[in-house]
Amino acid sequence: MDVSRGRARPRGARVPVLVCAVLLAAGCTASETPVERPGASDRAALPLALDDLQGRYLKVIKEVLPSVVQIQASGDLGSGVVYDGQGHIVTNAHVVGSEKTFRVTTAHSEEPLTARLVYSYPEQDLAVIKLDRVPDGLRAAVFGNSETVQVGHIVLAMGSPLGLSSSVTEGIVSATGRTVSEGGGSAGGTGATIANMVQTSAAINPGNSGGALVDLDGQVIGIPTLAASDPGLGGGAAPGIGFAIPASMVRTVADQIVRNGKVVDSGRAALSVTVRTVVDDGYRPAGAAVVTVTGGGPAARAGLRAGDVITGVDRAPVTSATGLSEALAARRPGQRVPVTYQRDGAAKTVEVTLGEQ
Structure with missing residues (x-):
């Protein structure tokens, strides 16, 4: 029963509403046009839609979860995804760390299996390990096209959070094309700056x-890698903000590792310099000071030298070493871009053909 201005209206009654005729020059006027409230048949459609969505969840979980494994490296636990039928498993570089051998628990293995490192690529925080023995029934996941991922797509995150194997959380794609810099060392990451990350609300x-x-098509669109941290929470994870490496990049890196045993074409732009962050008189980050320049590299050929302070790349401002990494992550080797810098207090700009990291 609907309640309006303190009086109850019988279910199914006609109720006057305001209707706006957008094509009338006079604008919006009041009308007593009756609008039917949804009947029982309309209300019945909602549970059916929910049942259909739940059915899709169950189908995807049944199909994909057997391809997600738990990886134990020394005292640390992480997750991985079966990449092919030969026992290759793709995971994060920060999961494998400096280890060379691992114990892997699959969805159908009662005892952990042994695996070895094929190659770790910290620059993109990806690694591939390989099972010493491929068990019967091992199922490779299907990696989708991350170019078709859109904000609002429903997604499921599968892995072993806090060691709870075969766990599933649900959310949506919150944004695409994010450039994210990981913490390094004790922060648990590799320190990499990664472009085109998928942001998700899935835990x-x-x-x-x-x-x-x-x-919901059962395709892997990304590898969950890190959650955003909130300085206001003492550096703890910010709920509902996580990031995944897109499937297209995962395939690019993993295919090279499986085929060549290493990454031979990173696709990551570089200036071939080492830098540090400098601050202004107010102790605010003011640029990336060049510490060393690799001889014959892109920066050296363009005339950059130690002591220069880089303040911009291709019209993107640079105020820190991390900012320079983020600006380069969005570009490709071979691109010719203007680099703005300061030398002896004077602002200068030079064209640089980017190299490869």
């Missing part, structure tokens, strides 16, 4: 790293 907790971010 990503310690142990989820290296698992699968899956769409």
